[in-house]
Amino acid sequence: MSPQQQSRRPPPPPGLLVVDKPAGMTSHDVVARVRRIMGTRKVGHAGTLDPMATGVLVLGIERATKLLGHLALDRKTYLATIVLGASTTTDDAEGERLSAATGEQLAAVPDQAVTTGIAALTGDIQQVPSSVSAVKVAGKRAYAMVRAGEEVELPPRPVTVYRFDLLGLRREADRIELDAVVECSSGTYVRALARDLGAALGVGGHLGALRRTTVGPFALAAARTLDRLEQDPVLSYDLDAAVALAFPRREVDAATARAVQYGQRVPAGGIEGTYGLFSPEGRALALAVDTEGVARSVVVLLPA
Structure with a gap:
């Protein structure tokens, strides 16, 4: 066109x-x-x-x-393929190889050690983001600093891995491939989980493939x-369905709906956090938060 x-x-x-x-x-x-x-x-x-x-x-x-x-996109689920036996500059398959384990080293890693290592990376953990992440250091993105040849050391930060389930394990001469489901908080790097699992097992690791299956309610x-x-x-x-799916719903009468459409504050709804205000006809009027006894519109979606 x-x-x-x-x-x-x-x-x-x-x-x-x-x-x-x-x-x-x-x-x-x-x-x-x-x-x-x-x-x-x-x-x-x-x-x-x-x-x-x-x-x-x-x-x-x-x-x-x-x-x-x-x-609210603070909870995400991924299907991941983790490759044990090599570490890379980017902690994924697109980076240059930094180290490689021998066949003997891989054979010496029992299945139980893999599951124990996964368990250690589940729950509330401190994670060092990948050096090629979008985390900012002194106002600059980490990945941009790495590309410019600068050394980047990122501090660990708290993240939550709600679920880290091993679905399958395949052994080959030069690698161990793991298929896993990871459900985690926003800010968690699955490639860093692969890196840290490989490091804990002494053979190196990186992310081979990643597919996001959920983000928030989507x-x-x-x-x-x-x-x-x-x-x-x-x-x-559509806009009405999106607001209904992603936010708590509060329906208001026609007079209140008109006030919302004009950007006026209305009585509080007693709902925690951001919620959707809907007209009697089911139209999404605004996103609102309760503040000091009133509902304040943070976004008016259907102005008068």
Whole structure:
């Protein structure tokens, strides 16, 4: 479609898209392609995925971009392939090899040691992020410093690994491959789990593959590939459905709804955290928080 044709298209309705991101694309690449598919510049993403990773990436379209900074995406689930037997500069398969274990060293690692090592990395732990992460050091991204040849030492930080379940173990001459499910808090690096497991076992480790299956309330079952979206460019959730899924719901009467649409404060709803205000017709009016006895709109989604 030409730019002239795109400019004549009516804007799409606001809502969220759950995309099944392919490997090899950055989250920004996905946004650029969705802008073309949906015919709008107003596209943003939440919960960035590394280029090598696949799976759930949540995008906001039109007014729904206002939701992205308020979504509770602090719990994520991944299917991971961990390779024991080599460490890399990036803690994943795309980096240069730093060390390699011998066949004898790998054979000396019993299955029980693997499960014990996984158990030690489950729960509330202190994790040193990967040196090629987006963590900032003195105002600069760690990965940019590494690319510039600078030494990067990141301090450990608390993260929670709610679940680290071994699904399968395969032994080959030069590696041990593990398939695992990891459910973790935001800020947890699965590649760092692979690195630390390999280090604890004395053979090195890195992440071989990663697929995100959930982020917050959004799951792979609702995700669509970019190719499928190209054929059928419709939202995963319209604005009303997105707010109802992602936030506690508070319904208000018509008079209160009008006040909300004009940006006025209304009586508190007694709901903890950010919640959605809905009109009697079921339309999402705003996101609000209770403050000192009143509900204050943090985002008005359906202004008067």
